[in-house]
Amino acid sequence: MTAKVQTGQLSSFSNKTLAFDWKGLLRIGLIGGLMAVLVSIIGMVETFHGRDIVGGVITMGQTVLAGAIFVSSSIAASRNSSHSRLSQILGAVVSGLLATATLGILIWFSQLVNLRPIFVNISPSLIRILTFEKDLPGQLVPALGLLLAYGFVIGLFAGLLYVAPTKMRKAVTSGIIWVLVIGLLGELLRTLIVGKPIEESVSWILGTRNQKGVSVIGAAVIFSLVAAFSTLSQMFGGRLGSQVQARKAALPVNAQRGLNATLLLVIFLILWQLPQLFGIYLSDVANTVGLYILMGLGLNIVVGYAGLLDLGYVAFFALGAYTMAVATSTAVGAGRGLILFSLGLTFWEALPIAVGVACLAGIILGIPVLKMRGDYLAIVTLGFGEIIRILAFSDFLKPYIGGAQGIVKIAPIMVAGQNLTRPTELFHVVLIICAIVAFIAWRLRDSRVGRAWKAIREDEDVASAMGINLVTSKLLAFASGAAFSGFAGAIFATKLSSIIPGSFGLLVSINILALIIVGGMGSLPGVLVGALALVALPELLREFSEFRLLVFGAVLVGMMIYKPEGLLPEETRKLELHEPEPGELQP
């Protein structure tokens, strides 16, 4: 049998010959190469090179570069999935070589022409990183050879991983991911243990104090532990997990509820103790995450439950914050940085007013947009958000709300005669409020009005034929979403003790929307995961903030392709987006 190679399609194949879809392979390899070139010329590789993942061996810059090549090689291997294993591995290797060859062209070109006037990031130090510290131009040939060998190794690794048995693949992948994650957050973990007795005993994993990332031994240990655990859990975990599930399902409903409640209580108590471990900086990050969780829960009602796309959600956050500020600020008078008038209330007196104002604003925005859907609704709400922001900036309202300078001296939260100003103290308030709001959101979801919202999201006409009042249901969604956000705004104002209008930009609205999409539309645990992924992570990796939006965008695109239902979706949504296997869903 001979193999016919048809260009443009998957070539036909036989077991004896190696067959490739050369055109597809070339394309994937080049895309991988272009990705590697892109992360290099925008400066990612060089900037990230300063950050060790595994001390002295692997830096984050190399990880990004290798990641680009690895991904393209894996895709190349999967494209050859109908072929023999050997051709899958070869496909991955070829793709890896192609990707590094593209990178090699960039290096070679940079020696011929000075590219820096156009791409300012193609610096000699970047080239040194890419050529493994060889001296150019003298050692150009060995450097390029080394680069190709690098591509070969990564391609080979990707190919071997692809053809490896599933269990092994999962074990190795999760091992690598954990090493990367712990390496990335190594510095952070170190701040948690500095000065504590435990520091000495784990220093062999995390390395010395001034090292970033994990040590080589640490990486090896983490990798083996995770890989072993993954293998074990794949062998026994599934059965154990389903046994636990079955045991739990066999309990009476009341006992199940009790179990869940106890579990939640334990989690709550653990969270309650966290500030002691966290210290001030991390507690402050946690508080910010908490505020985003509050807003996420609110927007989740509007967008996730009721399906009303609101892009001006930050407006309610701003209204809550400004109401709190105007109601409690003590910087009153005529002059710079002062406002003419303040109610002079305490935090607790002002809180219901702030929530009420936001709620009212929700209804006021809701009334004119009742008949609107989808894109039109999005544009109107976007405009509403901008109106509020511009009003906050305006000279017209400056005597009352401070204009661009904002409002200072906002009252702190007072509990039992004590002002809670430190982030570690504030954390408890944020935690309690998050717990209460999450409980409300959860009860709303399964309530009569929650079902009405979902029905409206699906089909307004049919919903009203079922007896659902569209007007009150929609207004209720807007109002409760706005109230949650106003709540968050009020705490935000008191947390910073001063506010400026710049904090209430469009990006906040988009961030909240993105976090509920990433977490899983309509899902409550999803809000938590989304807030951790989109608020906590960028906050902790602040040194790379210039690439934040790029990574953000790439992650969102990837999510929409591979996991459109979000990280922790609602069960039904997951089922709908991933058609179940026939028979899988039979009771």
Added chain:
Amino acid sequence: MAMLDVKDIHTYYGNIHALKGISLEVNEGEIVTLIGANGAGKTTTLRAISGLLKPREGSIKLNGEDLATYHAHELAFKGIAMVPEGRGVFSQLSVDENLQMGAYSRNDSAGINKDKERVFKLFPRLKERHKQPAGTLSGGEQQMLATGRALMAHPKLMLMDEPSMGLAPILVEGIFEIIKEINKEGTTILLVEQNALMALSIAHRGYVLQTGQIVLSDTAENLANNEMVQKSYLGVE
């Protein structure tokens, strides 16, 4: 007195005169069918009765009470239930939740549970799949769900829009059997259909719609034997 009394209604989509004076009656316990070609105004008539579209002229009365002042969602409380065209199930909600939505206008949980049992008895397939999202059901199952959802409201009058649309012939027969059974159990039905043959075989009376006007009305049997109906809608030469 007729249960549903539609008198000379005119509706418009923008400037397009969709219904040009439709009058029809449905008596308690009947199956009445509205047949006609695409665009004749069948669905528009149903939308007008269910309050989703307000007629500019004419009146719609349910048991003598004018419905003009009621919103669509209030009519559910008056005992009108709708099985929408193209099935119109809430695809992201589970079968159970869809049925619960059908009972939205009620709060007698004992009666709701009884009706749920009844729906599951009529459509055992729905019971098998009660946790599944409605969007993953087959076309026939979705039609069953839409019908079951309407039954959950325990309606006096059920409006059905093209229950046979897009279903395999064998499923169509099953659905019509069930419509007949629902009617026997005491629900009055106004049935809009393109499949005139099937509709006339189970209905008591029928109306023929053409470009927004009623051109014929008679008992189902007479209509089925009418030469014009046979030629235009039953495909008999």
